[in-house]
Amino acid sequence: MPLPVTELADIQGLVHSGYSNLTDASFLLLRIIDAAAARAWLADAPVTTAAGRDESTVLQVAFSAGGMRALGLAESIIAGFSAEFISGMTGDEGRSRRLGDIAANAPSQWRWGSQREPDVLVVLYARPSADLAAWRARVVSSAFRAGFEILQDLPTSDMNGHEPFGFADGISQPQIDWQARRKPGTVADLDYGNLISAGEFLLGYQNEYGLYTDRPLLNPTVPGATALPQAEDDASRYDLGRNGSYLVMRELRQDVRGFWQFMAAQASGGAAAIRLAEAMVGRHMTGSPLVPGTRQISGIDAKDIAQNGFTFDDDMDGLRCPFGAHIRRANPRTGDMPGGRRGLIARLTRMLGLFHPNLQEDLIAASRFHRIIRRGREFGAMLPPDQAMNPDAPDPASGLHFICLNANITRQFEFVQNAWLMSAKFAGLGDESDPLLGNREPHPPGTVTNNFGMSSPNGVTRRICGLPQFVTVAGGGYFFLPGLRALRFMAR
Amino acid sequence: MTPQSNFMVLAPIRPERQGELRAMLETMNGAPGMAEPANALFPFGRFPRLHVARFVILDDTTLTDLPPDDPLREAPVYLAFLGDCDGSADAQLAEFVTLAGDGLRRIFDCCSNFSLNVDLLQWMRDNSTTPAAQYVNWVGRTVAQIREEQALYAALREFLQQQAVVLAALPPRAVRDRLIECLKKNGPPETPPAPTPTGWLISDIANLILFPLVLLVLSPFLLIYAPIFLWQLRQRETTDAVIAPRPDAAHVATLSHIEDHDVANQFSAFGSVKPGRFRLWTLLFVFRLLDYSTRHIYTRGRLARVGTIHFARWAFTDDRRRLFFASNYDGSLDSYMDDFINKVAYGLNLVFSNGIGYPRTAFLLSGGASRETEFKYYLRRHEVPSQVWYKAYPGLTTADLARNTQIREGLHRPHMSDSQARAWLALI
Numbered sequence: 001m002p003l004p005v006t007e008l009a010d011i012q013g014l015v016h017s018g019y020s021n022l023t024d025a026s027f028l029l030l031r032i033i034d035a036a037a038a039r040a041w042l043a044d045a046p047v048t049t050a051a052g053r054d055e056s057t058v059l060q061v062a063f064s065a066g067g068m069r070a071l072g073l074a075e076s077i078i079a080g081f082s083a084e085f086i087s088g089m090t091g092d093e094g095r096s097r098r099l100g101d102i103a104a105n106a107p108s109q110w111r112w113g114s115q116r117e118p119d120v121l122v123v124l125y126a127r128p129s130a131d132l133a134a135w136r137a138r139v140v141s142s143a144f145r146a147g148f149e150i151l152q153d154l155p156t157s158d159m160n161g162h163e164p165f166g167f168a169d170g171i172s173q174p175q176i177d178w179q180a181r182r183k184p185g186t187v188a189d190l191d192y193g194n195l196i197s198a199g200e201f202l203l204g205y206q207n208e209y210g211l212y213t214d215r216p217l218l219n220p221t222v223p224g225a226t227a228l229p230q231a232e233d234d235a236s237r238y239d240l241g242r243n244g245s246y247l248v249m250r251e252l253r254q255d256v257r258g259f260w261q262f263m264a265a266q267a268s269g270g271a272a273a274i275r276l277a278e279a280m281v282g283r284h285m286t287g288s289p290l291v292p293g294t295r296q297i298s299g300i301d302a303k304d305i306a307q308n309g310f311t312f313d314d315d316m317d318g319l320r321c322p323f324g325a326h327i328r329r330a331n332p333r334t335g336d337m338p339g340g341r342r343g344l345i346a347r348l349t350r351m352l353g354l355f356h357p358n359l360q361e362d363l364i365a366a367s368r369f370h371r372i373i374r375r376g377r378e379f380g381a382m383l384p385p386d387q388a389m390n391p392d393a394p395d396p397a398s399g400l401h402f403i404c405l406n407a408n409i410t411r412q413f414e415f416v417q418n419a420w421l422m423s424a425k426f427a428g429l430g431d432e433s434d435p436l437l438g439n440r441e442p443h444p445p446g447t448v449t450n451n452f453g454m455s456s457p458n459g460v461t462r463r464i465c466g467l468p469q470f471v472t473v474a475g476g477g478y479f480f481l482p483g484l485r486a487l488r489f490m491a492r
Numbered sequence: 493m494t495p496q497s498n499f500m501v502l503a504p505i506r507p508e509r510q511g512e513l514r515a516m517l518e519t520m521n522g523a524p525g526m527a528e529p530a531n532a533l534f535p536f537g538r539f540p541r542l543h544v545a546r547f548v549i550l551d552d553t554t555l556t557d558l559p560p561d562d563p564l565r566e567a568p569v570y571l572a573f574l575g576d577c578d579g580s581a582d583a584q585l586a587e588f589v590t591l592a593g594d595g596l597r598r599i600f601d602c603c604s605n606f607s608l609n610v611d612l613l614q615w616m617r618d619n620s621t622t623p624a625a626q627y628v629n630w631v632g633r634t635v636a637q638i639r640e641e642q643a644l645y646a647a648l649r650e651f652l653q654q655q656a657v658v659l660a661a662l663p664p665r666a667v668r669d670r671l672i673e674c675l676k677k678n679g680p681p682e683t684p685p686a687p688t689p690t691g692w693l694i695s696d697i698a699n700l701i702l703f704p705l706v707l708l709v710l711s712p713f714l715l716i717y718a719p720i721f722l723w724q725l726r727q728r729e730t731t732d733a734v735i736a737p738r739p740d741a742a743h744v745a746t747l748s749h750i751e752d753h754d755v756a757n758q759f760s761a762f763g764s765v766k767p768g769r770f771r772l773w774t775l776l777f778v779f780r781l782l783d784y785s786t787r788h789i790y791t792r793g794r795l796a797r798v799g800t801i802h803f804a805r806w807a808f809t810d811d812r813r814r815l816f817f818a819s820n821y822d823g824s825l826d827s828y829m830d831d832f833i834n835k836v837a838y839g840l841n842l843v844f845s846n847g848i849g850y851p852r853t854a855f856l857l858s859g860g861a862s863r864e865t866e867f868k869y870y871l872r873r874h875e876v877p878s879q880v881w882y883k884a885y886p887g888l889t890t891a892d893l894a895r896n897t898q899i900r901e902g903l904h905r906p907h908m909s910d911s912q913a914r915a916w917l918a919l920i
Contacts, residue, residue, distance in 0.1 A: 083738065083741060083744065086741075087741070092745055092748055093748075093749070094745075094748030094749055094751055094752060095748065097752050097753075098752055098824055209833075209862065209863075209864045211863065211864055211865065213865070214738070214865060317918070336834065350797070351796070351797065352796055352797075353790065353794045353795070353796035353797045353798070354789070356794060359891070359894055359895060359898060359919070362797055362799065362835075363799065363891060365827065365830045365831070365834065366834055369830065369834065410826055411826065411830075411864075414826065415826055415827070415830070418824055418826070418827075419823055419824065419826070419827045419830075423755075423823070424755065425755055425822065425823070425889045425891060425892070428891040428895065430892055430895075443755065443887075444753060444754045444755065444886045444887050446886070446887065447755070447886070447887030455918060456660060457914075458659075458660070458662065458663060458664050458667060458914060458917070459664045459667070459913065459914035459915065459916070459917030459918045460652060460656070460659050460660060460667055460917055460920075461652070461917075461918065461920065462656065462660065463652075463653065463656075465653075
């Protein structure tokens with residue numbers, strides 16, 4: 001059995017909460033200019049933890065692999081982090097290819113993160129009443145300035161729970177199993193569930209395989225190591241990863257005018273344009289799903305059933321929610337086996353693959369191994385659809401600072417991005433990528449990925465062809481959001 | 493029906509010419525690791541029956557996992573040339589010699605047992621390795637059929653797109669009738685399937701019956717031996733060393749560099765079998781089972797629950813002391829490993845737990861691949877980059893091919909109900 005998470009005061013608050021009430025936010029991307037001064041500031045930086053309640057202001061700190069190096073952390077310790085974190089989001093052209101970061105999305109086009117990832121990411125949140133500027137001024141003290149240079153100060157804007165295209169956002173999130181109520185890998189997992197092992201988001205805890213993700217485990221002889229938590233799976237060593245999480249950040253620029261003008265051109269009238277956009281998303285603009293939520297699902301609270309109590313078994317023909325819709329791709333809501341919980345014989349024949357009634361069946365991986373917690377914030381101005389459809393509308397220069405948390409970047413963020421969002425072959429589809437996020441680049445050369453199909457009652461797929469690129473990546477990086485004791489260790 | 497077959501020419505490379513060979517193979521590529529079909533050295537695209545093929549230099553960096561005094565540590569670096577084709581493999585080799593003999597001679601001249609005056613075809617036959625087990629995604633589906641079915645799909649898509657407004661209002665059967673009309677007037681050609689070779693059919697039926705018969709005859713002995721086997725197995729499983737460190741970053745970068753240029757990828761892995769008869773005989777038995785299942789059960793689109801593999805094979809080398817695995821699969825390696833771990837861990841364990849260093853298994857079936865990180869490290873560490881890889885139908889996955897086949901089969905059904913027609917239309 002996994003063990004419960006009790007050390008809330010050692011976990012940065014972002015893992016626990018998106019701080020949606022703290023609507024004012026900014027992200028600082030830093031370079032370390034003086035390691036000793038940086039360590040001195042970090043040693044008593046007022047970092048908010050998951051144990052706090054009702055904060056008015058929040059400070060979170062995360063590091064890239066290069067940032068840890070710049071702080072003076074030994075290479076042998078950094079080597080204990082995962083390979084993709086050490087390599088970084090842009091460190092391998094194969095990774096860029098898999099993430100869809102090519103052509104207009106290529107790191108060479110980015111505003112930040114392409115040459116060298118920023119060393120440190122500082123997240124600042126404040127209630128409107130608490131004054132973000134004042135909070136920022138308190139954090140960015142002279143001691144701070146002695147250690148860090150601010151490379152980018154990324155502002156955000158409050159869009160009242162919506163993303164720039166106008167859709168309610170952040171509706172579906174995995175529920176972290178803080179209390180270790182669930183043992184992963186039992187027959188219950190043959191069905192979709194939303195309660196996910198803490199080890200999928202926090203290092204040092206059991207993940208969905210009942211195993212521990214790679215992280216630096218230190219011998220007691222390493223100076224300062226004994227102040228770290230003991231490793232759950234190896235009592236003789238100290239765990240620098242425990243209570244920490246990998247934070248993936250991407251600056252996504254959204255072409256709001258292009259998006260709505262394309263919808264308007266494809267549809268007759270504003271209402272039809274909105275319906276088309278909703279089909280691409282898989283939810284109404286209000287956030288309610290196109291497949292009505294009526295199911296009880298583990299890890300989905302009673303009050304959330306209308307929004308999230310569904311799987312796509314409720315829409316096998318794709319008549320309600322198109323097979324390629326964004327929410328199907330981002331979380332296909334699959335259990336470990338198509339058909340879910342059945343008798344022993346049925347399970348055995350399915351396991352051996354002796355029986356598969358249709359072509360699409362079993363093409364999508366089980367979702368519980370590929371979940372992420374999203375903590376993004378919007379930026380730019382809000383431009384409502386009816387105005388955005390007007391060719392003379394001003395450019396709101398808006399987008400999303402996408403942030404997600406996970407314990408295995410390759411198996412979670414990268415898998416979702418590559419196998420589900422970017423793949424033209426998701427769920428047996430042929431030539432479409434995510435209708436919102438796709439880069440529309442042919443893959444391989446000569447094979448288009450810019451269509452979007454919708455099932456209709458007589459079986460004929462209605463296809464929208466030639467989708468332009470609506471979202472462009474303008475920056476990104478892999479960071480580690482350490483536990484508090486790990487942060488203090490790095491600041492020694 | 494034309495059955496598929498495979499070829500694999502394997503020969504040791506002259507150490508002093510390995511660099512030259514690598515450079516020569518590199519000239520065949522358009523994108524990293526991806527063959528240019530019309531390259532001058534070996535124009536893969538000129539062979540209409542060839543599905544997939546690769547040239548791979550089998551340089552096994554895990555030989556150091558063997559005991560220091562094991563002579564296998566000095567095993568040579570091989571060049572492997574392998575592929576899957578329609579019809580007889582020998583006829584395919586002969587066609588290679590006819591159309592690309594000069595290029596092959598230049599390539600194989602880097603091998604220590606080749607000389608420019610040998611009979612190339614005979615030399616390739618002499619250096620051929622028969623796999624211990626093989627897998628074909630869809631037995632009988634030829635390259636020509638794949639091309640025709642893709643053309644049919646494209647034509648249907650175009651008809652649908654052109655007449656979208658009219659067709660949207662019609663019931664499914666009426667839509668299907670319209671499409672059939674359009675195809676009659678304007679459809680791409682369709683070649684009827686060739687007759688199934690009698691020899692193949694006889695041997696296939698014989699295999700279908702004989703293997704279970706032999707098992708039946710042997711079953712009393714196998715039953716008596718089973719408890720002893722389990723004891724022997726557990727002795728080993730609890731003590732065999734696991735060697736699965738994180739693979740070297742440069743090695744992973746080399747592999748990553750040649751991946752994901754198509755919707756499908758190649759995978760080549762090489763490693764040593766655990767020493768002793770127990771592991772070898774277990775492996776031989778498992779391969780018999782596997783080969784039987786891929787011949788008679790998993791012949792249309794899936795290997796157990798996994799539907800993304802086009803072709804795969806397992807081949808022994810070095811007097812069955814080493815094992816080579818090659819496959820052609822859809823998606824990225826991470827999706828492939830996800831399938832391995834979450835869908836067919838038992839199947840991988842049956843085979844690869846007999847390899848040196850494999851993550852710890854229990855009773856041959858559980859553990860192993862289920863140890864996610866160790867397994868992924870083990871797999872990557874044993875993977876060898878394929879220098880040149882060719883796939884006759886870039887951009888198409890097994891799901892695309894299966895869809896196209898179902899569309900064509902549905903087209904030839906004399907009658908469909910509205911719900912059947914609806915399901916058929918939904919494929920397009």
